[in-house]
Amino acid sequence: MAVVCPECDTPILIDPDEVEEGETLHCDECGMELEVVSTDPLEIAPVDIVSYDDEDDTLAIEEDEE
Numbered sequence: 001m002a003v004v005c006p007e008c009d010t011p012i013l014i015d016p017d018e019v020e021e022g023e024t025l026h027c028d029e030c031g032m033e034l035e036v037v038s039t040d041p042l043e044i045a046p047v048d049i050v051s052y053d054d055e056d057d058t059l060a061i062e063e064d065e066e
Contacts (some may be wrong), residue, residue: 007032016042050056 002011010029016039019025023036024047033047 001042002056003042005018005030006044006046012044014042014044043063 001016002013004011005027008027008030010027011065012025012027014036015023019036019039019042021036021039025034025036025044026032027034032043035047037043037045
């Protein structure tokens with residue numbers, strides 16, 4: 001099955017039986033990191049790296065205050 005990269009519109013061939021929700025992939029054309037958000041139907045979305053960094057920074061600050 002093919003899905004389309006949301007950044008560059010390149011078709012990406014993915015076998016839904018070979019991936020799991022939460023798995024990350026990379027677009028070969030533009031390099032965008034994508035996450036499998038659903039396997040039925042197959043759906044991908046860009047990984048939001050900034051929000052993960054924000055959560056980690058907040059956790060580190062809370063640990064320093066103790």
